[in-house]
Amino acid sequence: MSEGLDPWATTLVSDYEEVMERFGIRRIDEKLMEVFGDSPFFRRGVIFAHRDLERVADAVISGREYAVITGIKPTGPYHLGTFQTAKEFVYFQKRSTASSAVFAIADVEAWEDNGQFFDVSREVAVDNVADLLAAGLDPERAYIYFQSREARVQRMAVIAARGITMATMRAVYGERGIGLYLSALIQVGDILLPQHPDLGGPKPTVVPVGIDQDPHIRLTRDVAGRMRSRYGLVEPSSTYHLLMRSLLGDKKMSKRDPMSFISMADDPDLAYRKVMNAFTGGRDTAEEQRRLGGDPTRCVVYELARFHLYDDEELKEMWDKCVSGERLCGPCKREVAERMALFLREHRRRKEEVRPQAEKIVEAAAESLNSGW
Amino acid sequence: MSEGLDPWATTLVSDYEEVMERFGIRRIDEKLMEVFGDSPFFRRGVIFAHRDLERVADAVISGREYAVITGIKPTGPYHLGTFQTAKEFVYFQKRSTASSAVFAIADVEAWEDNGQFFDVSREVAVDNVADLLAAGLDPERAYIYFQSREARVQRMAVIAARGITMATMRAVYGERGIGLYLSALIQVGDILLPQHPDLGGPKPTVVPVGIDQDPHIRLTRDVAGRMRSRYGLVEPSSTYHLLMRSLLGDKKMSKRDPMSFISMADDPDLAYRKVMNAFTGGRDTAEEQRRLGGDPTRCVVYELARFHLYDDEELKEMWDKCVSGERLCGPCKREVAERMALFLREHRRRKEEVRPQAEKIVEAAAESLNSGW
Numbered sequence: 001m002s003e004g005l006d007p008w009a010t011t012l013v014s015d016y017e018e019v020m021e022r023f024g025i026r027r028i029d030e031k032l033m034e035v036f037g038d039s040p041f042f043r044r045g046v047i048f049a050h051r052d053l054e055r056v057a058d059a060v061i062s063g064r065e066y067a068v069i070t071g072i073k074p075t076g077p078y079h080l081g082t083f084q085t086a087k088e089f090v091y092f093q094k095r096s097t098a099s100s101a102v103f104a105i106a107d108v109e110a111w112e113d114n115g116q117f118f119d120v121s122r123e124v125a126v127d128n129v130a131d132l133l134a135a136g137l138d139p140e141r142a143y144i145y146f147q148s149r150e151a152r153v154q155r156m157a158v159i160a161a162r163g164i165t166m167a168t169m170r171a172v173y174g175e176r177g178i179g180l181y182l183s184a185l186i187q188v189g190d191i192l193l194p195q196h197p198d199l200g201g202p203k204p205t206v207v208p209v210g211i212d213q214d215p216h217i218r219l220t221r222d223v224a225g226r227m228r229s230r231y232g233l234v235e236p237s238s239t240y241h242l243l244m245r246s247l248l249g250d251k252k253m254s255k256r257d258p259m260s261f262i263s264m265a266d267d268p269d270l271a272y273r274k275v276m277n278a279f280t281g282g283r284d285t286a287e288e289q290r291r292l293g294g295d296p297t298r299c300v301v302y303e304l305a306r307f308h309l310y311d312d313e314e315l316k317e318m319w320d321k322c323v324s325g326e327r328l329c330g331p332c333k334r335e336v337a338e339r340m341a342l343f344l345r346e347h348r349r350r351k352e353e354v355r356p357q358a359e360k361i362v363e364a365a366a367e368s369l370n371s372g373w
Numbered sequence: 374m375s376e377g378l379d380p381w382a383t384t385l386v387s388d389y390e391e392v393m394e395r396f397g398i399r400r401i402d403e404k405l406m407e408v409f410g411d412s413p414f415f416r417r418g419v420i421f422a423h424r425d426l427e428r429v430a431d432a433v434i435s436g437r438e439y440a441v442i443t444g445i446k447p448t449g450p451y452h453l454g455t456f457q458t459a460k461e462f463v464y465f466q467k468r469s470t471a472s473s474a475v476f477a478i479a480d481v482e483a484w485e486d487n488g489q490f491f492d493v494s495r496e497v498a499v500d501n502v503a504d505l506l507a508a509g510l511d512p513e514r515a516y517i518y519f520q521s522r523e524a525r526v527q528r529m530a531v532i533a534a535r536g537i538t539m540a541t542m543r544a545v546y547g548e549r550g551i552g553l554y555l556s557a558l559i560q561v562g563d564i565l566l567p568q569h570p571d572l573g574g575p576k577p578t579v580v581p582v583g584i585d586q587d588p589h590i591r592l593t594r595d596v597a598g599r600m601r602s603r604y605g606l607v608e609p610s611s612t613y614h615l616l617m618r619s620l621l622g623d624k625k626m627s628k629r630d631p632m633s634f635i636s637m638a639d640d641p642d643l644a645y646r647k648v649m650n651a652f653t654g655g656r657d658t659a660e661e662q663r664r665l666g667g668d669p670t671r672c673v674v675y676e677l678a679r680f681h682l683y684d685d686e687e688l689k690e691m692w693d694k695c696v697s698g699e700r701l702c703g704p705c706k707r708e709v710a711e712r713m714a715l716f717l718r719e720h721r722r723r724k725e726e727v728r729p730q731a732e733k734i735v736e737a738a739a740e741s742l743n744s745g746w
Contacts, residue, residue, distance in 0.1 A: 149528075
């Protein structure tokens, strides 16, 4: 990777400020907080940066239509890192009065990147969609599709390809096979799909992603800019959340390394044990910690609470008591591990309720267009 | 181009033998002539080489199904060079009892290579399809489609992409933009479409092309080989015809240079004048020609007669009288020019009859799938 962000890697971004500076990504400011401050992700700085989010904020304020688009590569269950995106997707749907919540099941990417056949993706997708519904998505106001069966997305990939040199592809994505490049073009098609005439035409669109996905955003904004005169496309906006770290504290939470993450499908007891083994910001001894306090900025356990488990007040108390040395890692972990188990148990219960609905949605998406291959 | 054949260039192949040797393309032999010798293209050596045509010959002999696939880039009317492919397509359809004649209107290639919008391609395609019908195609036993609206083709492009390295793409096609590479993958999808389950599944397929299109054939055969275990695909067969030379005798007949060719849409009087100005195999003076004879192997006028205008007997007479010095270029040109004008007038008449049918076919193809973009 020549430019420092790799959407297919498992490395963690070490210096967010440097990356933002280099790529012209901006911090969430006060004015945006007035619109989106109702969300814990924004309030807690989990979503910390954006491109052109003002365009979506204006739409929210004036009650005009906007779209939200995201997706998942269906190579396994959601984990806490990817589930963050699902929650943001649901949030932006709730803030919109319109029905432009568009969700891509990235079976083309699963094929190009992992060699996973489309029919396997279809099986896995049921679980992914159930997670999405359990997270609160209103399926009546959403469009969920498979990349391999969305001709409009593929056609936009074809349109976008003209005028992109291989030098650009290499600069944005590094040296790859033609399959991953094609997968990237398909993602451009995904991100622009909400602006297709069939879906109501050009409109502001927000793409909530982890900051490592910014190469896709940049490429899509370039394409949309070039296509503006013909298709009237609006450059998509984006929000960026911090990448959840591995439970071991090093890399980002990644499906490629099962020990690094808690899956939404994990047994709650297993998840409990994973939290108990997680990396913290504690000192070497209890005595030292009481004296100097812990460091929540380094602590994965604090991160779990911040992203998924605690409300604002609880989180503030956790922070204060940690840095003051009042709260030690042992009892803290036990408390968070219990909350984690509860969270997963509750999610699993909701998921069971919506699973038949998820099966229907996936079946309909997989049967669209035509059969075979 | 690192390997000597460039499907997007206007250069002429100078040494067919060398190219055949290098890429493992074989001559049409006696055994194949027993099956296909009813066709003037085969008899006259216009179609001179092939890959795996035995597979199709066996199907013809045993009455089993086989498919023929070709297409056109709809950036202008057919000319005598591309029309050769159309005639071969019609021939292979007539030899088949089944309905697997598949024709791609390559609007994706027109976009990637020429920046021509899909709606423009749609307009031009009416004329192309009318040419095809006038050439004798039975539309009841053919499937005619736009690349941009064929999801099965696009999906096969996506499937094919995995496992092709950029090194391979560069070796086969040279250094190109991502758009032309994508267009090449779409062509792989075109060539394999007749084997899609919706079209009756795996079967022998013949792709009649000019030899400069062999890179597409090689890439597709590689892909089909890799896909055999999963999709049961049969490696497509191909036939190769000589490239028609420019009327000026240098490069191949090409749409990119209007002075080099006779278009099927040319006014017959203009075509007459073009033949009168064409490059021949004549000597410097009439006296010299009477003494030494002419050289039909270098003569573009002879080529016109051989590809499109004369029957076997007439052609043999033309050759004999040319090499003996009995037939001089002036009267010969006049005769061929008149036949050319007649040929175009007759074609135009048939075209007028089938135009409403062509309009209906194109409209149906363009309305399939979904709208927009």
